[in-house]
Amino acid sequence: MHTSFSLLLILSFVVSLVALAAMVWAITRGHFFGGKKAALSIFEEGETDVLDDPASVYSTRTHQFDAVRAGIDKSGRSVVLVFLSVAMFFLLVGSLYGLLSSFKLHLPDWLSQYEFLTFGRARTVHLNLVNYGWLSVASLAVVLWVIPRVFRTPLRRPRMALWGGLIWTLGLIAGALAISLGWSDGVEWLEIPWQISVFLVVGVLFVAWPVIETATHREVEHVYVSAWYFLAALLWFPLLYFIAKIPGLHFGVEQATLNWWFAHNVLGLWVTPMGIATAYYLIPKIIGKPIFSYNLSVLGFWSLALFYSQVGIHHLVGGPIPTWLVTLSIVHSIMMFVPVIAVAINQHGLMLKNMWAFKQSYTLRFIWLGALMYTLSSFQGSLEALRSINTITHFTHFTVAHAHLGAYGFISLIMMGAFYYILPHLFGRAWPKPGLIKLHFWLVVVGITIYVVFLSVGGWLQGVELLNPATSFETITRNIKPYLEWRSLGGSLMTLGHFVFAYHFLIMLKQPKAHTRGGE
Amino acid sequence: MNRPVAILIGAALILAFATMALVVIPGFQVHNLETTGYLEDYTQQELRGRQVYINQGCIYCHSQQPRSFGQTPADMTKGWGRASTPADYVYDKPHLLGTMRTGPDLLNVGARLPSQAWHLTHLFQPRAIFEWSLMPAYPFLFELKQQPAADDLVVKLPSQFKPAGHQVVAKQSALDLVAYLQSLDRTYPVADKEHYLRDQGFDGQLETEQSQEVKNESGEG
Numbered sequence: 001m002h003t004s005f006s007l008l009l010i011l012s013f014v015v016s017l018v019a020l021a022a023m024v025w026a027i028t029r030g031h032f033f034g035g036k037k038a039a040l041s042i043f044e045e046g047e048t049d050v051l052d053d054p055a056s057v058y059s060t061r062t063h064q065f066d067a068v069r070a071g072i073d074k075s076g077r078s079v080v081l082v083f084l085s086v087a088m089f090f091l092l093v094g095s096l097y098g099l100l101s102s103f104k105l106h107l108p109d110w111l112s113q114y115e116f117l118t119f120g121r122a123r124t125v126h127l128n129l130v131n132y133g134w135l136s137v138a139s140l141a142v143v144l145w146v147i148p149r150v151f152r153t154p155l156r157r158p159r160m161a162l163w164g165g166l167i168w169t170l171g172l173i174a175g176a177l178a179i180s181l182g183w184s185d186g187v188e189w190l191e192i193p194w195q196i197s198v199f200l201v202v203g204v205l206f207v208a209w210p211v212i213e214t215a216t217h218r219e220v221e222h223v224y225v226s227a228w229y230f231l232a233a234l235l236w237f238p239l240l241y242f243i244a245k246i247p248g249l250h251f252g253v254e255q256a257t258l259n260w261w262f263a264h265n266v267l268g269l270w271v272t273p274m275g276i277a278t279a280y281y282l283i284p285k286i287i288g289k290p291i292f293s294y295n296l297s298v299l300g301f302w303s304l305a306l307f308y309s310q311v312g313i314h315h316l317v318g319g320p321i322p323t324w325l326v327t328l329s330i331v332h333s334i335m336m337f338v339p340v341i342a343v344a345i346n347q348h349g350l351m352l353k354n355m356w357a358f359k360q361s362y363t364l365r366f367i368w369l370g371a372l373m374y375t376l377s378s379f380q381g382s383l384e385a386l387r388s389i390n391t392i393t394h395f396t397h398f399t400v401a402h403a404h405l406g407a408y409g410f411i412s413l414i415m416m417g418a419f420y421y422i423l424p425h426l427f428g429r430a431w432p433k434p435g436l437i438k439l440h441f442w443l444v445v446v447g448i449t450i451y452v453v454f455l456s457v458g459g460w461l462q463g464v465e466l467l468n469p470a471t472s473f474e475t476i477t478r479n480i481k482p483y484l485e486w487r488s489l490g491g492s493l494m495t496l497g498h499f500v501f502a503y504h505f506l507i508m509l510k511q512p513k514a515h516t517r518g519g520e
Numbered sequence: 521m522n523r524p525v526a527i528l529i530g531a532a533l534i535l536a537f538a539t540m541a542l543v544v545i546p547g548f549q550v551h552n553l554e555t556t557g558y559l560e561d562y563t564q565q566e567l568r569g570r571q572v573y574i575n576q577g578c579i580y581c582h583s584q585q586p587r588s589f590g591q592t593p594a595d596m597t598k599g600w601g602r603a604s605t606p607a608d609y610v611y612d613k614p615h616l617l618g619t620m621r622t623g624p625d626l627l628n629v630g631a632r633l634p635s636q637a638w639h640l641t642h643l644f645q646p647r648a649i650f651e652w653s654l655m656p657a658y659p660f661l662f663e664l665k666q667q668p669a670a671d672d673l674v675v676k677l678p679s680q681f682k683p684a685g686h687q688v689v690a691k692q693s694a695l696d697l698v699a700y701l702q703s704l705d706r707t708y709p710v711a712d713k714e715h716y717l718r719d720q721g722f723d724g725q726l727e728t729e730q731s732q733e734v735k736n737e738s739g740e741g
């Protein structure tokens with residue numbers, strides 16, 4: 001029995017490698033995927049080689065805010081706006097819950113009389129709101145805005161998408177209330193009771209449908225790489241979530257593998273593709289130059305799909321799970337270097353040749369820093385999956401630091417950048433107070449740096465101590481406390497930054513028409 | 521190939537492949553495990569207590585999966601127990617393995633800390649027991665009474681934690697939770713074939729033997 005599972009392990013790996021080789025072969029055969037032409041397909045005449053950032057004083061384009069695309073943007077305008085507002089709301093509430101959980105970890109008697117705010121519930125509401133509320137809804141807004149642009153055709157069925165957003169939002173609010181009141185399915189990342197999860201599945205399908213319909217009406221030959229990721233993610237998430245929430249399917253350790261298959265895929269096949277795709281569209285657009293290598297980006301896409309989908313069990317290293325399965329996920333975690341490097345060469349390659357744009361555009365700073373954190377958090381994640389490192393970092397706050405480097409440093413920063421780019425195009429007017437963008441940027445960058453640095457160091461020490469039979473739990477607990485306090489400081493700065501962001505968003509919405517610059 | 525639909529099909533196939541590897545095949549491997557014969561199903565009260573554990577979110581700080589001796593002797597010396605195997609979890613619906621150790625592992629807390637009174641005091645105010653503890657207090661699982669009834673369980677507290685003029689009495693949810701905690705005991709010995717179903721990636725030959733010995737010893741205790 002032992003050997004047959006080892007064979008399976010090898011088989012899975014060989015299949016992935018063969019698929020990868022086939023990809024490389026297909027790409028070298030020439031213009032199979034469109035190459036340079038596809039990379040240029042996101043630009044209109046005269047858009048290359050000029051900075052396009054309405055929030056930047058350096059943006060020299062006498063900005064008509066995309067007159068060419070105005071017709072296309074228009075169909076989805078109100079849907080996108082609603083999604084962005086919902087995402088902003090969840091960002092604020094979600095961060096407040098994060099901050100509350102953080103303080104409670106070092107002040108365990110603070111507000112302890114309120115059952116609905118106990119750490120175990122507040123932390124879970126935090127995770128669900130930032131993941132399913134902020135990251136997911138912001139991503140959907142970007143999808144609804146970018147897809148019609150890359151396919152050069154108006155969004156189909158915008159009302160259906162709006163309904164989808166509504167159903168999703170109400171479902172999530174109901175889910176958060178359920179958790180607060182003590183009704184939870186009890187599985188990490190899947191706490192929302194399945195009776196309520198149905199709403200999330202239906203909601204996302206209501207968004208996916210119009211997107212796919214728009215794609216099938218495309219009026220360009222090429223499918224730009226961002227659309228690859230967006231379309232696949234919109235297929236993956238409903239499937240994953242639906243399967244993972246089927247009640248009574250699994251229990252015991254089988255359920256644990258299902259749990260982490262889902263939980264890593266929700267990162268790897270849902271929010272990560274969303275973040276990468278957003279950067280793939282916005283970095284070249286802002287700089288006005290195509291990505292480094294289009295074919296490489298396609299290789300990156302398929303290798304991400306192959307490898308990321310199999311890494312989930314690295315969350316159970318050293319656990320009551322068959323050895324071959326753990327090893328399988330570790331191997332694929334290391335293979336993740338392939339897609340991560342492909343994306344890095346493409347995005348950073350373009351960026352490094354155009355550092356002038358980084359200096360001139362805060363929007364780009366958000367997005368590129370986010371892309372950089374993708375590379376960093378993924379390299380870190382691959383190493384963290386190795387047995388020698390995981391034995392230290394597993395079960396500790398190091399994991400939480402990594403989680404925020406990824407979910408915050410990478411995806412959240414990119415989404416914030418996307419807000420700064422999209423809104424002026426939606427309204428045909430510039431941001432009222434560019435200074436606030438700067439303030440927002442520095443608050444969150446300093447905040448997340450404190451957060452990640454202190455928790456990584458503290459978590460590492462905690463992990464070393466947990467392995468040492470001579471260290472008492474008292475010592476471990478006393479030693480971790482100051483690092484948790486620093487995290488609260490970092491988190492406070494981040495949350496403050498989000499309020500600056502939200503305030504600016506509000507005055508942008510309320511700005512009287514007379515102030516508009518450029519036309520619709 | 522340059523078509524949205526082809527992308528979607530390719531994406532779906534890859535996910536199906538990964539699901540086979542990560543969920544379906546392991547599912548067959550550990551499905552229908554016999555229990556070891558030592559482990560008993562939870563009682564109704566323990567199951568209610570398990571729901572309290574779930575809805576208060578204890579899992580976010582406590583794991584329930586001691587590590588093998590080969591990975592570290594620390595879990596054993598702290599009294600957290602031998603490395604667990606899939607058969608230890610056959611009654612766990614949902615599973616509660618956990619991924620954090622902000623607090624200690626709890627898979628064998630019933631063996632390590634069997635006292636009901638200790639747990640009630642600890643849940644009401646962890647700092648009444650360990651001045652350094654960072655665990656939240658759960659006062660809402662208790663009620664304050666001036667005159668406890670005859671069958672009320674009064675929580676023992678050091679004087680500085682006693683509310684003036686009142687006694688602290690455990691609510692049913694606290695009693696259920698403690699019953700669940702007391703039931704957590706997987707100190708019985710395991711056979712090699714069960715051991716093979718867990719991750720042995722940290723166990724060299726030598727360590728396996730050592731841990732086997734320790735396991736057997738703790739199994740007798």
Ligand code: HEM
Binds near residue numbers: 378411
């Ligand atoms: C190559 C890419 C990556 C690999 C191989 C990887 C690997 C890992 C590993 C080994 C853990 C720790 C599991 C444990 O010890 O409990 C982890 C946790 C985590 N990672 Fe990654 N990571 C990668 C990229 C990312 C990215 C890009 C994000 C964000 C979108 C992310 C978000 C998280 C989160 C949220 C957790 C914590 C999960 C939890 O415990 O709830 N990771 N990752």
Ligand code: HEM
Binds near residue numbers: 412
């Ligand atoms: C808005 C962007 C944010 C995102 C996307 C995010 C994401 C996450 C994720 C994925 C986890 C689960 C980590 C794990 O299981 O290992 C988590 C936990 C947590 N986050 Fe955040 N977070 C954000 C902001 C914040 C802020 C501003 C704070 C404030 C300090 C914060 C504090 C926490 C705390 C305390 C936990 C629980 C850690 C534990 O269980 O020990 N987060 N967050």
